[in-house]
Amino acid sequence: MQWRRLAEAALELDLGPDELARVGLGPLAAAREWKPATVALYSKVARYGGLSLPRAPTPEPDPLELDLRPLTELRGTDPEHVRSVAWCALALAWPAPVGMFRSLRRDQVHAGARRLVLRTDGGEWSVAGANTAWHAWETVRERYPALAASPWVLPALRRGPGLDSRIGGRLSNQALQVTFGKHAGRTAQHLRAAAPPSRQAAAAELAAAYRDLSYDSFRRLALAAGAPPVSARGVVRAARSVARTTRRAQRTG
Template sequence: MRGGWQPPLPDMPAPPAARAWARLTPPLGYEPQWRRLVEAALELDLGPDALAETGMAPLVAARNWKPATVALYSKVARYGGVGVPQPPTPEPDPPTLDLRELTRVRGEAPEHLRSVTWCAIALGWPGTVGQFRSLRRDQVRATARRLLISTADGEWAVPGALTAWHAWETVRGRFPALAASPWVLPALRRGPGIESHVGGQLSTQALQVTFAKHAVRTAAALRATAPPGRREHAEALAADYLTLSYDSYRRLALAGGAEPVGPRGAVRALRSVHRAARRAG
């Protein structure tokens, strides 16, 4: 049975950093994150013992990691047996945000309509990236007033997403590969993978990149089209959109009152609601 990492005895020199890291086995399921953590530590010639003493601060300064990244790699280090301090879980910043601009239909480009539909559905059904990745068209039914989403966990009514849904369904119907795809958010082009094809299932990373691109393009549209009287508000909103991730979008939707569709993020969203209520008096 492999023992975990242990600090060196007093007055005993630690082994070279590369050799010390090589003695450790990556935690199961976190091999890529472990590799990046080790690479960052080796750039600063930090072995496991040195990292346990200094914490993540040197790596954060060198890599400019965000709080969520620090939380992730701290967890990976502890799973691998390196006892770094556990940082506090970052809270959504800002705690509230107007998300409606991300659900506004601004054209007929398939990539735009796919993202708008995703955002519109997520305001009423704030699923994770993984849940949206596996969401099938036969699980979504349009009525006269709302969308109905059925999964193994239950059924949800999603108001306010019909315009985006019908626009996306109309445009994807013009392309045979998209029309035949079973996925709500299919691939629009071939990716680097051998099995990648138009209409295929997107990867988690591809969906995260898709959302980030949509947020940046929406920010640009806000700045370009805002009337003089709304320019200051549009600039502030656009600045928040530039750094918005889907995970933050989902937590903001939960904090805004959307019904949770899973446990992830719900507790933090509830804390955000309580914090906002305390600030309001």
């Protein structure tokens, strides 16, 4: 799906694969008003499709400290919303790369009285604060046979364009990145709409940060806030973020 959208954006500017590889995503980003996180996503999509584009780094969120809890709050029973909330609630305490979440199975998540326990080939983790979202997601899944039978923690909710795509199937990394972006954007809209007058300015600032938030940035923020590392990827960048924040506090203190 993301490859098709990239191709459509290029065709609107009469850019074929060779021209796109030569000029990069700059013209598309300007025409579509893509944000830095979107450019980073589509640069990955292009490389997966065989185009030798330069790597666009996922932008660091600003500020480096960001309240991520609104992304873990339930606001209804829509399956897409509840699935995203369950993902964020897990990731806040278990900030695994998106590829690990893509392959995470339900039988690897064990619900206890106060916390969840995740068991993978890499070890065992105790996850606090995600029980409510996890049980809500399990309850929603039971309403749909294809989701109830799926072994994946984050299954597809609808069929995609691929021949092998099916409800309950395993999503791609790109689809999960887009899913997170949509959830962050919708949460941003909710924050602005629900904030009382005294909180409008703070809500608008947080909403603006959410609109540019990618899952990779969410994960680095969770690591920088003290969540235990799940894999080596992102840990170095998180450590650098903590160091920058510490130096800034020392200079202003």
